Amino acid sequence: MSTPTRVPQEERTRVMRQRLLEATVECLVEVGFARTSTTLVSQRAGVSRGAQLHHFPTKNDLVLAAVGHVTQIRGSDLETAAATMPHGTRRTRAVLQMLGDHFASPVFSAALELWVAARTDPALLAAVGPLEQRVGREVHRLTVELLGIDEEVPGNRELIQATLDLVRGLGLANTISDDTRRRARILDRWADRLDAVLAAQPSSRDHSTKEQP
Amino acid sequence: MSTPTRVPQEERTRVMRQRLLEATVECLVEVGFARTSTTLVSQRAGVSRGAQLHHFPTKNDLVLAAVGHVTQIRGSDLETAAATMPHGTRRTRAVLQMLGDHFASPVFSAALELWVAARTDPALLAAVGPLEQRVGREVHRLTVELLGIDEEVPGNRELIQATLDLVRGLGLANTISDDTRRRARILDRWADRLDAVLAAQPSSRDHSTKEQP
Numbered sequence: 001m002s003t004p005t006r007v008p009q010e011e012r013t014r015v016m017r018q019r020l021l022e023a024t025v026e027c028l029v030e031v032g033f034a035r036t037s038t039t040l041v042s043q044r045a046g047v048s049r050g051a052q053l054h055h056f057p058t059k060n061d062l063v064l065a066a067v068g069h070v071t072q073i074r075g076s077d078l079e080t081a082a083a084t085m086p087h088g089t090r091r092t093r094a095v096l097q098m099l100g101d102h103f104a105s106p107v108f109s110a111a112l113e114l115w116v117a118a119r120t121d122p123a124l125l126a127a128v129g130p131l132e133q134r135v136g137r138e139v140h141r142l143t144v145e146l147l148g149i150d151e152e153v154p155g156n157r158e159l160i161q162a163t164l165d166l167v168r169g170l171g172l173a174n175t176i177s178d179d180t181r182r183r184a185r186i187l188d189r190w191a192d193r194l195d196a197v198l199a200a201q202p203s204s205r206d207h208s209t210k211e212q213p
Numbered sequence: 214m215s216t217p218t219r220v221p222q223e224e225r226t227r228v229m230r231q232r233l234l235e236a237t238v239e240c241l242v243e244v245g246f247a248r249t250s251t252t253l254v255s256q257r258a259g260v261s262r263g264a265q266l267h268h269f270p271t272k273n274d275l276v277l278a279a280v281g282h283v284t285q286i287r288g289s290d291l292e293t294a295a296a297t298m299p300h301g302t303r304r305t306r307a308v309l310q311m312l313g314d315h316f317a318s319p320v321f322s323a324a325l326e327l328w329v330a331a332r333t334d335p336a337l338l339a340a341v342g343p344l345e346q347r348v349g350r351e352v353h354r355l356t357v358e359l360l361g362i363d364e365e366v367p368g369n370r371e372l373i374q375a376t377l378d379l380v381r382g383l384g385l386a387n388t389i390s391d392d393t394r395r396r397a398r399i400l401d402r403w404a405d406r407l408d409a410v411l412a413a414q415p416s417s418r419d420h421s422t423k424e425q426p
Contacts, residue, residue: 032333034247109332116329119322119388120245129389158402162379165399169382175332176342186378189371193410 017055019045021069024062028110033117038062064127067114071131073107075138082142092198093191095146099139099164100183103171112175139164147194153201159194166190230268232258234282237275241323246330251275277340280327284344286320288351295355305411306404308359312352312377313396316384325388352377360407366414372407379403 023045027036038059042052056062081098085091102108111132118128143160144151151157170186173179236258240249251272255265269275294311298304315321324345331341356373357364364370383399386392 030333032330034330035333112329115385115389116325117245117247120243120248125389132389155402155405158399159406161395162399162403165382165386166375166379167382168385169378169380172328172381172385173378176328176338176345182374186371186375189368190375192368193406197406 013055016045016047016051017065020047020052020055020062021066023047024066025070025073025107025110028066028113029106033063033113036063036113060123063114063117063124066110067124067127067131070107070111070114071135074102074111074135077105077107078102078139078142082146085146089195092147092195093188095143096163096167096187096191096194099143099167100170100187102139103167104174104179104183108171109175112172136164147198149198150201156201159197163190163194226268229258229260229264230278233260233265233268233275234279236260237279238283238286238320238323241279241326242319246276246326249276249326273336276327276330276337279323280337280340280344283320283324283327284348287315287324287348290318290320291315291352291355295359298359302408305360305408306401308356309376309380309400309404309407312356312380313383313400315352316380317387317392317396321384322388325385349377360411362411363414369414372410376403376407 020041023041024036026044027040031040036059038052038056039049041062042049045052056065078098081102085094085098114124114128115132118125140160143149143164147160149156149160151160166186170179170183174183233254236254237249239257240253244253249272251265251269252262254275255262258265269278291311294315298307298311327337327341328345331338353373356362356377360373362369362373364373379399383392383396387396
């Protein structure tokens with residue numbers, strides 16, 4: 001039997017952990033992985049040092065939890081954006097815009113910081129590697145579904161992979177200078193090419209590109 | 214009038230600076246930007262602390278010089294690889310292989326470390342930004358030349374930009390796991406698509422893709 005205070009306590013814990021993880025992501029975006037510290041995170045979250053150390057005793061604990069948090073944000077951001085995609089002829093370009101926006105967002109910068117730190121940190125890599133694979137598979141599945149692509153057609157799988165590697169490359173280019181206009185021109189053309197390739201495979205796209213009634 | 218010892222002294226200085234910069238790039242690749250220190254670099258280069266501090270008093274000095282050094286290596290690596298490209302039907306795939314290899318090389322990891330550190334370090338960004346732009350323009354020019362592409366044809370410029378953003382994205386994916394096989398499949402298909410698009414523009418490719426006698 002649970003005590004009357006149990007649920008509020010659990011809720012307080014959940015909220016505090018959430019604030020600490022959000023502050024960690026903000027620190028990663030603003031000062032980078034190396035300068036993100038438990039002190040900076042607790043200040044930013046408005047959480048006492050004691051409480052912060054209770055939940056995440058080391059930077060490593062905080063960062064590993066932040067990896068999961070970033071993965072979750074990326075997944076839910078994409079699912080939310082996916083729900084607003086138009087049907088018809090503008091759909092492909094809109095899907096590319098959504099992907100391009102995702103890889104140019106602050107949360108991509110946070111993921112990039114974790115990704116690059118993991119390259120030379122085996123413990124972090126053990127956490128980042130599997131989660132990045134999961135995000136990668138998830139984004140791939142979502143893109144295939146949104147574009148209504150039949151992956152049984154030879155070459156289609158690689159075309160979607162290339163599209164996702166393209167937006168990842170565009171995301172990286174965008175981290176040190178605002179690349180919005182160049183990205184828009186590239187995605188305009190890429191959408192035309194995708195549509196031209198996929199137009200030769202009419203059966204695979206019927207359900208997703210038809211105009212809504 | 215120069216003294217007899219002047220040239221050897223200049224040569225010794227040049228060699229020592231070169232060793233320090235090479236050691237810096239190796240440290241960036243192996244331990245990352247944050248853990249690269251002047252101490253670690255002087256140990257690795259086999260150069261005394263005193264001599265190292267004479268040439269590069271701070272990590273900042275070392276890193277800014279390394280940015281230039283990495284840019285130079287990237288340029289000359291690409292020029293060297295470009296000189297070996299085959300002519301004829303295998304050319305497009307070979308050029309993509311060369312670009313893919315470049316963005317999967319240790320020197321790309323070093324550049325990535327500098328790039329990501331520069332994102333949250335204005336002084337470093339002021340050095341990295343312009344040099345990255347120069348490398349970007351240089352790689353673009355080289356790719357256009359190697360593929361014999363007419364950039365006056367609408368869409369061709371964006372096609373090359375997309376190709377370079379694609380290989381940059383592939384390079385980033387390769388930093389935390391060996392992505393060689395997936396990359397090869399994607400580049401196989403992309404070469405076919407590039408050739409298909411460019412085959413409709415015969416005049417622009419005559420000089421670069423013809424078989425050698």
